[in-house]
Amino acid sequence: MTATFKKSVTITSVDKLSIDIYSMWIQDKEIVSAAKPGQFLSLYCKSGDRLLPRPISICEIDKKNHALRLVYRIAGKGTEEISHYTVSDRIEVMGPLGNGFTLEGKKAILVGGGIGIPPMLELAKQLSCEKTVVLGYRDVTFLDSEFIPYGQVYISTEDGSVGTKGNVIDAIKENKLEADIIFACGPTPMLRGVKAYANEHGIKAQLSMEERMACGIGACLACVCKSKDTDHHSNVKNKRICKDGPVFYADEIEI
Amino acid sequence: MNTKVNIAGVEWKNPITTASGTFGSGMEYSEFVDLSKLGAVTTKGVAAIPWAGNPTPRIAETSSGMLNAIGLQNPGVDVFLDRDLPFLKQFDTNIIVNVVGKTTEDYCKVVECLADSDVDMLEINISCPNVKEGGIAFGQSCTSVEAITKEIKKYAKQPIIMKLSPNVTDITEMARAAEAGGADALSLINTITGMKIDVHKRAFVLANKTGGLSGPAVKPVAVRMVYQVANAVNIPIIGMGGIMTGEDALEFLMAGATAVAVGTANFINPMATMDILKGIEDYMMKYRMEDIHELIGCVK
Numbered sequence: 001m002t003a004t005f006k007k008s009v010t011i012t013s014v015d016k017l018s019i020d021i022y023s024m025w026i027q028d029k030e031i032v033s034a035a036k037p038g039q040f041l042s043l044y045c046k047s048g049d050r051l052l053p054r055p056i057s058i059c060e061i062d063k064k065n066h067a068l069r070l071v072y073r074i075a076g077k078g079t080e081e082i083s084h085y086t087v088s089d090r091i092e093v094m095g096p097l098g099n100g101f102t103l104e105g106k107k108a109i110l111v112g113g114g115i116g117i118p119p120m121l122e123l124a125k126q127l128s129c130e131k132t133v134v135l136g137y138r139d140v141t142f143l144d145s146e147f148i149p150y151g152q153v154y155i156s157t158e159d160g161s162v163g164t165k166g167n168v169i170d171a172i173k174e175n176k177l178e179a180d181i182i183f184a185c186g187p188t189p190m191l192r193g194v195k196a197y198a199n200e201h202g203i204k205a206q207l208s209m210e211e212r213m214a215c216g217i218g219a220c221l222a223c224v225c226k227s228k229d230t231d232h233h234s235n236v237k238n239k240r241i242c243k244d245g246p247v248f249y250a251d252e253i254e255i
Numbered sequence: 256m257n258t259k260v261n262i263a264g265v266e267w268k269n270p271i272t273t274a275s276g277t278f279g280s281g282m283e284y285s286e287f288v289d290l291s292k293l294g295a296v297t298t299k300g301v302a303a304i305p306w307a308g309n310p311t312p313r314i315a316e317t318s319s320g321m322l323n324a325i326g327l328q329n330p331g332v333d334v335f336l337d338r339d340l341p342f343l344k345q346f347d348t349n350i351i352v353n354v355v356g357k358t359t360e361d362y363c364k365v366v367e368c369l370a371d372s373d374v375d376m377l378e379i380n381i382s383c384p385n386v387k388e389g390g391i392a393f394g395q396s397c398t399s400v401e402a403i404t405k406e407i408k409k410y411a412k413q414p415i416i417m418k419l420s421p422n423v424t425d426i427t428e429m430a431r432a433a434e435a436g437g438a439d440a441l442s443l444i445n446t447i448t449g450m451k452i453d454v455h456k457r458a459f460v461l462a463n464k465t466g467g468l469s470g471p472a473v474k475p476v477a478v479r480m481v482y483q484v485a486n487a488v489n490i491p492i493i494g495m496g497g498i499m500t501g502e503d504a505l506e507f508l509m510a511g512a513t514a515v516a517v518g519t520a521n522f523i524n525p526m527a528t529m530d531i532l533k534g535i536e537d538y539m540m541k542y543r544m545e546d547i548h549e550l551i552g553c554v555k
Contacts, residue, residue: 004286006525049319051470051523212312214321215522219279221328222314235330236307
C-alpha cells in the first residue's frame with residue numbers, strides 16, 4: 001500500500017494555459033516521493049461552505065525538486081477558487097490517492113482527451129517503450145507542445161482547427177497508428193471508444209476513469225463504475241474509482 | 256476526566272461513533288485513525304444479500320453540505336461476518352452494525368444472522384431516503400415504526416438502536432413509537448431529502464434525482480430534533496447531523512444526546528473523529544469538568 005498524506009503544502013508556480021485551464025506546481029517531499037503517474041490528489045478549498053475535496057490528477061512529478069504539477073480545468077466554484085491562488089500560497093491536499101498506470105508494453109499509444117490530457121504527460125515521461133501520443137480537444141489546444149520530447153504527437157479537434165477533424169479514434173485511424181497497448185484518460189465516451197478500438201484490434205488498454213468523489217479513500221462508495229466480474233471488495237459488480245482505480249484495464253470494467 | 260457513557264447497557268469509552276455510510280467498516284479509515292480510540296464504530300448498512308446501489312452520479316456538493324444517493328450498496332451480511340467483523344474485532348471498540356432491508360423479513364434475517372456474532376449493538380435503518388423499497392418507508396408512520404421495532408426485537412440479542420428520519424411532520428411521534436416498540440436507543444438524524452439541478456445541463460445532478468442532505472447545513476435541524484426527542488422519550492439518543500468540530504458535538508450532548516456520530520466530516524478529514532474527541536476533552540478541561548454527564552442534556 002502506498003502512503004497517503006494530508007497536509008498543507010506550498011504553491012511554487014501558477015500558470016494559465018488556456019481558457020479555464022490552469023497549471024500549478026506544489027512542493028512537498030513526502031507526497032512527491034510517493035507519487036506515481038495516473039494517481040491524483042484531493043485539493044481542499046479554503047471557503048468553508050465548499051466541503052468536499054477536488055480530485056485532480058497528477059500531471060508531472062519532479063522528484064529532484066520535491067515538486068508536483070497539477071493541471072486542472074475550472075469546473076465549478078471550488079476549482080475557480082483554487083485558480084485564484086498565487087505563488088507562495090498554501091493549499092491543503094491529501095494524496096497521492098488511487099493506483100496509477102502500470103508501466104508496460106513495447107509499443108504504446110497514449111491517448112488524452114480534454115482535461116484527461118494532464119496525467120498522460122508524466123506517463124509519457126516515465127514510460128520507456130516506443131510510444132506515440134494522441135491528444136483530443138474540442139478546439140483550443142493546451143499542453144500539446146510539452147509532449148513533443150517523448151514521442152510523435154497527433155492531435156484531433158472537434159472543429160478541425162488543429163490536426164484531425166473529429167475525435168482521438170479518428171486521429172489514430174487517419175495516421176494508421178499501431179500499438180500493443182493503449183493508455184487513455186478522458187471523458188467516458190472517449191474511453192468507450194478506446195475500449196472498443198482496443199477490443200477490435202486485440203490489444204490491451206489501461207483506462208483512467210473519472211466520477212464525482214467524496215472521501216477519495218474508498219469508503220463512501222460515491223465514485224463507483226460497473227465491473228465485468230463481481231468485485232472482491234463490494235461483492236457486487238461495482239469497483240471504486242478512487243481506491244481500486246482510477247486506472248483500470250478496459251476488460252475489467254463496463255463503460 | 257470521565258468521558259465514558261453507557262448506551263442501553265453497553266459502555267463506551269467516549270461518546271464518539273461514526274455515522275453509518277460514512278466510514279465503511281472502518282478499514283479505509285484505519286490508515287488514519289486508531290479505531291480503538293472510538294467509543295464505537297457504526298458500519299455502513301448491511302443487508303441480507305449484496306446490494307449494488309444506485310447509478311452514478313451518487314453525490315453532489317451543496318452549500319455547507321452534500322447530497323448523497325448511494326443507495327445502500329453493500330456486500331451483504333455473509334461477507335460482513337467473514338471479512339469485516341474479524342477486521343473490526345482487532346480493535347478495542349464497540350461494533351454497531353447498521354441493518355437495512357426491503358421488507359420486515361429482510362431486516363429480521365440480518366438481525367438473526369448477527370444475533371450470535373461479536374457485534375455489540377444494532378442500528379436499524381428505517382430512514383434511508385435513497386432506496387425505492389424499505390429504508391424510509393418504515394420510518395414515516397408511527398404504526399410501521401412501532402411494528403418493525405417490535406418484530407426486530409423478537410430476533411435481536413443485542414440492544415436495538417432505531418435510526419430515525421427527519422423527513423417527518425413530528426419526529427417525537429416516531430421516537431415514541433420506537434420506544435413503545437421496545438427500542439433500546441435512538442439515533443437521529445438521518446439525511447434530509449434534497450435535490451440539486453444543474454442549470455447549464457438542465458438536468459438533475461444526481462442520477463437518483465433526489466438525495467440525502469448532510470453536513471453542517473443540516474446541523475441546526477438535527478440539534479433541534481435531538482432536543483425535542485430527548486424531552487419526549489426515556490431511552491438514550493445518539494445525535495448526529497453535520498458535526499465537524501468538538502463544539503458541534505457539544506451542542507448535541509447539551510441538547511440531550513448521550514453520544515454523537517461523526518458523518519460527512521470523515522469525507523473532508525479522515526481524522527475528524529479524533530479532532531472532535533479532542534475538542535470535547537479540551538472543552539471539559541477548560542471548564543474544569545470531571546464528568547461528561549455534566550454536559551448531557553444540560554440545556555433545558
